[in-house]
Amino acid sequence: MSDAPTHDADEFEPVDVFETTEMDLRPGADDCYKCSTCDTSCPVAEVDDEFPGPKFQGPEQWRLKRKEDHEIDDSITSCSNCMRCDNACPSSVPLSQMHNTARGEYVENQRFGREALSALADGNPREALDIVREGQDGLVERLRNRILANYHTSAWLASFMPSVANFVMNFGPARWAMAKTMGVTSEREFPEFADHTFREWWAARGGAQVENPDKRIAYFHGCYSNFNTPEVGKAMVRVYEEFGYEVLVPPQKCSGTPMFANGMLGDARRHAETNVKNLAAAIENGAEIVASCTSCSMALGQEYPELFDLDGIEDVAAHTYEGVEYLRLHEDLEGALGEASVEGSEFAYHAPCHARNQGLDTQAVELFSDLDGVAIEDVGDSCSGISGTYGWKEEKYDYSMEIGEEMFEHMEHAAGETGMTECPTCAMQMEHGTGYEIRHPLELLEEALVAGS
Amino acid sequence: MATETEALVIGGGSTGCGIARDLALRGVDTTLVERGNLTHGTTGRMHGLLHSGGRYAVSDQESAAECIAESRVLREIASHCVEMTGGLFVQLPADDDEYFEEKLAGCRDCDIPAEVISGEEAREIEPYLTRDVERAIRVPDGAIDPFRLCVANAADAEEHGARIETHAEVTDVLVEDDQVKGVEIRHESGPGKRSHHEPGTTERIEADHVVNATGAWAGELGAMAGVDVEVRPSKGVMTVMNTRQVDTVVNRCRPKGDADIIVPHETACILGTTDVEVEDPDDYPEEQWEVDMMIDTLSELVPILGEARTIRSFWGVRPLYEPPDTGTTDPTDITRQFFLLDHADRDSLAGMTSIVGGKLTTYRLMAEQITDHVCEKLGVEGSCRTAEQPLPGSEDFSVLRDYMEEFGLRSPIGRRSTERLGSKADEVLKTDDPNPVVCTCEAVTRAELDHAIADAGTDLNATRIRTRASMGNCQGGFCAHRIAALLHPEYDEATTRTALDELYEERWKGQRHALWGEQLSQAMLNHALHATTMNRDRYPAASDDGIEYDRFDAGPPTPEAAADGGRRDDAHERADSREDDHGD
Ligand SMILES: Cc1cc2nc3c(=O)[nH]c(=O)nc-3n(C[C@H](O)[C@H](O)[C@H](O)COP(=O)(O)OP(=O)(O)OC[C@H]3O[C@@H](n4cnc5c(N)ncnc54)[C@H](O)[C@@H]3O)c2cc1C
Ligand code: SF4
């Protein structure tokens, strides 16, 4: 800047101090016409009076912000990322994308804060220091969120010695300490780790038992069926092999769902890089991608391209399916089930919000109502309330249970004494609220269709 | 009955408000009259660019130098009205290199800080700029809120003893023996705050000196006094986008042309403009092609504009002035300078001065010069303080706050409110009462609205310009009635309803030129809500005939009613008695 007085020159320096998730979603606010339908469908807004709701969180907050603005309201951390608002909006406002991105920015900026910077720029180092100190108060919470979000890592560590991990994780004083220091609620039992992971089982059986270049799928098992419920993964493999598919199990990391919900977009992105690379290779190899967890299929199929710009990410999204969905599309699943039967069992089925978003909320009931020996009942369209890591946070536990109340009641009223759902965290909540055992639809498919199971 | 004042200022735009403040600060007994609300004229219908002077750096260097100097002053004295966005003059492949160099040299000549950046750097600053950008000149342009600016000037004038009278139209200028004695005004309601449903009155105001600051209307005022003031009103269109596609003022770097600037303004972006001479500043065509051209041409610069949501369009008329016999035919060639017309010198008519031309950015300087002149006529000593004395709201203005803790407001809401209120934020927002957000698009809370209403009375458009309430994407669909409801119970139902209708109609006017895409859906939804759900298109209490009860049937017969048909007759009786009422 030429002959300008210095203070003027300074004003026009670009402020580019730390890397942010540079995503300008303000234009997305164009689609909102303020009808508030999203607010009326938000389970958190219904129980948490402090939560301003999706309309504010999404289009309003985006429209009110300025590009250089790093100030995101902290209420964004109250959104559970159930994505019901996405579905409710009649005008296709990208609400969850807005929430995820805002949350990412919020977390990113908590550390320093734009205010601290501008205080410095204004020549008030003392004020800047105070701001940074205040920011540190949020550190513990951030750490907690990071641990919950990086379930993958803790689960991986724990899987080396599951019995010790189970003991420590559920040991009262340890839990108390966690609740006190990190705000993880002590009301919940940590999920048990299986004595072997799905991938160990897969390796032990020698990988795929069926080879078929014409019918290939790449299984995205995610963290939970790898570490906690390998039986779901096994069911998935056996059912697909029964239909003559060659199953690939590419190397993979967490889908990112818990990280989106906690604003850890940086972490999520690193995991996404691995996933996209390996899944894109599988697609190249003629496979379609199938996940057994509805949040994983949601992440790969919708959130990935919304949040990250990676080579092949659109391709991965376009080729991703949920486990039952894919079979219904490509096989005569109804026909096969029509001839099968299982021993009398009655299920109370809950459709996870993320299944609802993918239009999969009715598939289990439609599919199994004609299966001999099975009675299945939908327990309604309320949200289970746990929404992944949301219900694990101490300050959210009560809300989470309040949201879940309707589902618990309907489960009690349903004839079945066994729960069914596709989502592992909904399963935890269902079990927590009712004490029922919870099954995955793929497990029932295995029982009905795979000989000897 | 006549009232008296030393100085009478006609026109409540930036010029008039600036003059009233300067006069009042110098101790002159001052009255300002404005026929609408403040900013009713061109000031309320302009682009909101705080000129760095870059736009005039080639064609009109005197104006350019004034702009940069005044823009520095306004950043100090009106910080809560100004957002220093910075500006770019962007060169596309079709634009001339030579002009680019002239622009750069011109900026430097006028002491306007200017630096050349590459196309890539420009796109880093503004990612939605077209990929074709060659390079750009970066200048300290900004955005200014003309409404808040005028209200702050008027408030400070009032604070210093001036009388500010809105909704008071000058209907005659009183001349006796080549001397202007004062004016006659017609109050729309009574004097003071406007109150709907109050009958109008007239008033004679005698003044030692009259200042005609009526901008594009200066010719009409001149005619009332029997003198010629040769303003050449020239209209320009501006189109408001729903969001900020750019956060920097973006100018196309080429010699004058239509549709060559985008100004980010609060939550929105304003595209502009055109320059077409009109006969009558109150009656000129508003044409769709002007809006279409705005979007088409500016999409070359920022392609996303082609698909973005437009929320409204409006037109303003420039008060261009040309000294007699200059003979310019193209309005864009007319100077942007302002002129002080001393009618005593010019037309041998003492007691009146007109001010014409100029722009908002230099309003303070214009006011200073006029005030110097008026003070000389009045024999008042005292020097101008408006360049140093901050406007109300601007003192110690800081947005570094914890909104949740201090005001119980979510941060984007707290920040927007605090920016608008400036140093008045504490006084207005610290309340023990519940303080819900009433206008969600622009994040305006009840406390801020109540504060504005206390100032503006039942004139909800005046409340609107103070707060921005109803200026967002729903254009009042979801908030106009909530804002109007705040008038009750201080004002009765009929007053409240009329105030609501006026606000809603004003919002509708601008949307007529944006009825496609999302804004069309919005308009339809608004219409359904207001006309159908609230029944406002057939609101019985609003109709002159009252309610025609006999159009209703008697409802399902009750056992007794069925026996003698009593209910139906009752209904008739009620209708009859109402008719009697009307007869009175
Ligand atoms: C399209 C357009 C874009 C512009 N953009 C910019 C910009 O970006 N930056 C900038 O600095 N400048 C800009 N300008 C110029 C700027 O808006 C004007 O120069 C400025 O607002 C003029 O203010 P004013 O007070 O002189 O006139 P006005 O604001 O018109 O005020 C005159 C007032 O007198 C009142 N009045 C008229 N007759 C009577 C009567 N009989 N009795 C009582 N009151 C009466 C009117 O109601 C009106 O409110 C723009 C102008 C236009 C048209
Ligand atoms: S994602 Fe769920 S919790 Fe979050 S705002 Fe939307 S509906 Fe509410």
Ligand code: SF4
């Ligand atoms: S449902 Fe969609 S259009 Fe309606 S308020 Fe919510 S985001 Fe806006």
